[in-house]
Amino acid sequence: MNIQQHIEAGERQLTITAAASALRQGSAILLGDGAAEPVLCLAAQFAGAQTLSQLSQAAGSRPGLVLSRERLAVLGLSAMDARDEPDNELAARVIATLLQAPPLPLRPSRLALVAQQLTLWEAHPGGTLAHAGYAEAALDLLRTAGLQEGAVFYQLGVTHNEEISAALLDKLAQFLQLGFITVDAVARYRQEHRVSFITETHLPTSLATFQLRHYQEVATGLPYLALLLGDMHQEGNVPLLRLHSACATGDIFGSQRCDCQAQLHAAMVEIAREGRGVLLYLPQEGRGIGLGGKLQAYALQEQGFDTIEANELLGYPADARDYSTALEILRDLGLQRVRLLTNNPDKLQALQAGGIQAKRVPLEITPGASNLDYLQTKQRRFGHMLDQSLALYREADKARSYGKSHHA
Numbered sequence: 001m002n003i004q005q006h007i008e009a010g011e012r013q014l015t016i017t018a019a020a021s022a023l024r025q026g027s028a029i030l031l032g033d034g035a036a037e038p039v040l041c042l043a044a045q046f047a048g049a050q051t052l053s054q055l056s057q058a059a060g061s062r063p064g065l066v067l068s069r070e071r072l073a074v075l076g077l078s079a080m081d082a083r084d085e086p087d088n089e090l091a092a093r094v095i096a097t098l099l100q101a102p103p104l105p106l107r108p109s110r111l112a113l114v115a116q117q118l119t120l121w122e123a124h125p126g127g128t129l130a131h132a133g134y135a136e137a138a139l140d141l142l143r144t145a146g147l148q149e150g151a152v153f154y155q156l157g158v159t160h161n162e163e164i165s166a167a168l169l170d171k172l173a174q175f176l177q178l179g180f181i182t183v184d185a186v187a188r189y190r191q192e193h194r195v196s197f198i199t200e201t202h203l204p205t206s207l208a209t210f211q212l213r214h215y216q217e218v219a220t221g222l223p224y225l226a227l228l229l230g231d232m233h234q235e236g237n238v239p240l241l242r243l244h245s246a247c248a249t250g251d252i253f254g255s256q257r258c259d260c261q262a263q264l265h266a267a268m269v270e271i272a273r274e275g276r277g278v279l280l281y282l283p284q285e286g287r288g289i290g291l292g293g294k295l296q297a298y299a300l301q302e303q304g305f306d307t308i309e310a311n312e313l314l315g316y317p318a319d320a321r322d323y324s325t326a327l328e329i330l331r332d333l334g335l336q337r338v339r340l341l342t343n344n345p346d347k348l349q350a351l352q353a354g355g356i357q358a359k360r361v362p363l364e365i366t367p368g369a370s371n372l373d374y375l376q377t378k379q380r381r382f383g384h385m386l387d388q389s390l391a392l393y394r395e396a397d398k399a400r401s402y403g404k405s406h407h408a
Contacts, residue, residue: 072122
């Protein structure tokens with residue numbers, strides 16, 4: 001349901017999902033916080049001159065801009081009050097400049113321009129989990145919506161003494177023809193959720209056309225992608241599931257040091273063959289240590305250390321992955337029983353501990369000379385179930401040896 005439908009239905013108090021949807025559509029929302037004056041909030045990336053003018057007239061006040069503490073520091077700015085009467089067209093250009101990436105420190109003339117046009121608000125880096133204020137709630141909402149982390153504020157100046165009740169907020173929202181949400185509601189959402197749904201589209205591949213759902217981890221902004229195929233809730237049929245950790249070197253470049261690309265393709269083939277299933281693509285490069293850490297570990301592996309020893313020499317855990325966000329996505333998809341395409345016992349345990357019934361479906365790939373040691377290490381040190389894969393390699397190696405001796 002979009003923001004206009006909420007308004008027409010008389011539902012002025014928005015859920016987090018509806019508030020995020022409204023912000024993505026470029027609509028303003030009303031943000032309330034108990035005894036504090038309510039504010040109009042707009043995603044700064046939609047702050048054109050005409051929109052600013054309309055909001056200034058509705059609110060009867062000048063615009064403020066909320067940015068994270070980190071971004072203000074990079075720009076060489078701090079929280080400040082505007083001085084002169086704002087020019088909405090100029091203010092829109094200033095906002096667009098401040099949102100540009102990568103940000104650069106501003107020249108003194110630019111600093112003066114910002115000070116004239118905008119009141120700057122600074123949000124605590126921990127969001128509403130650290131401080132439940134307007135600035136933090138606004139940026140948490142923008143993160144939940146998958147938008148740039150900058151919000152335009154207009155203070156309404158309704159009262160300085162009277163408590164702003166939900167009923168008063170509702171009346172004010174009706175007058176402004178907007179939906180409203182409270183800071184407390186945003187804070188509760190952050191306490192209860194790690195991830196938010198952003199959008200969905202179709203992904204045609206050579207195997208099938210998948211439904212692609214984009215989720216985003218609120219705290220980090222990391223993308224989680226869910227590829228869905230078929231009816232997940234068909235009675236009597238338990239869908240296939242693959243939890244696949246991102247691997248730039250393998251998935252993209254086809255590195256033979258690991259079996260990641262082969263597993264990714266094999267999982268998609270199996271899901272397409274059955275016509276039903278889910279592949280969750282998780283941003284957990286290098287078992288959670290990141291691409292840079294993984295490449296440093298590769299360099300140590302070339303000196304003779306195995307994958308676990310290399311991680312630990314760099315100060316990383318053997319496996320830093322956490323499946324809490326994946327579990328929340330699976331619950332959002334309504335999955336309670338799955339057949340998990342994996343060789344990793346930790347993934348099975350994580351799902352079962354998270355309340356999802358999971359049965360293993362092997363996803364074994366025949367090793368090559370370049371990844372044999374890696375797979376043997378996973379079997380020996382992590383307990384991965386790779387007996388069939390390693391047996392196939394031994395048989396293939398015997399055949400190669402026989403062929404060479406026979407040819408000689």
